[in-house]
Amino acid sequence: MQILNTSLSDVKLLQPKRFSDERGWFAEVFNSSVFEQGALPSRFVQDNQSYSRQGVLRGLHYQVQQQQGKLVRAVSGHIWDVAVDLRRNSPEFGKWAGFHLTAEEGNMLWIPEGFAHGFLVLSAAAEVLYKTTNFYAPGAERCVRWDDATLAIEWPLGTLARQPIVSGKDAAGSLLQDAELPAV
Template sequence: MKVLTTELPGVLVLEPRAFEDARGSFMEVFHTGRYAEAGISGPFVQDNLSRSVKGALRGLHFQEPHGQGKLVQVLAGSVYDVAVDVRRGSPTFGRWTAVELSAENRRQLWVPPGFAHGFCVLSERADFFYKCTDFYSPTSERSIAWNDPALAIPWPLSAPLLSPKDAAAPCLKDAPVLPVFMG
């Protein structure tokens, strides 16, 4: 597995090794020991799968309290995937990183707790799989506006399909609850 750092400390792009032959391919998508060596330790307690259509944008989501680390990947299709540091007091507060994840490139993104996460679908359909380090908590669920001008994320679409919750999300500066950077 190849591990690539990003401009946000702790956010990693992973490229698992794939083995291909005439029958198809094989890839180890998670191994506790290897991922721990890369700085990704669980335990992972919940796996999620979403299917979305082209133009759908999900995010930017995080939980506080009960922050979730997320190991995300695309099983079918492709997405533009974004992580934003929303930890008050962090040296990289309000900064973001983005990567294209697809079934073809087999990349994964590690989004640590304290970061908001979102993606938009580039293909006709995308199956998006992610492992979480904490359980979903409806009372801890938070969102940041996908189009917050202070973040200036260059999403590759201008009129996304949004949930009502995501359409009403506040800008980062107006977020009533944010995680705190612990150094």
């Protein structure tokens, strides 16, 4: 597995090696030894999976307590996955990075605690699976608006026939300047 640096120093792109033949392919997507050697967490406590139609935009979610690091991958379809650094003391505070994650390529994204996470479905549908380092705490969940002008995230909206489909909760998210931030 390759562990690649990204424009955000603590966010990593992972590319599992695939072994292919006429039957299909095989890939090892998690190995605690490899993660430990790459200075990534090797203990995850929860797996989450979502199914979304094209144009669904989920996020930007994070937790102020019981923060979660996330290992994200598309198990079907194609998404534009975004991480935003919300750590007040970070030199990268408020910066974002976006990545195409596809089931076809099998790439994954490591997003540490203290980051907001969201994604936009670009294919007809997508299933997203992510492992977390902490349990979900509904009362600690917060959301920064996906379209916050101060973040200026370059969502690939031009690939869609309409505006993104956003939940009411996500549409009511805070602007970064008003958000309650994680204590990292």
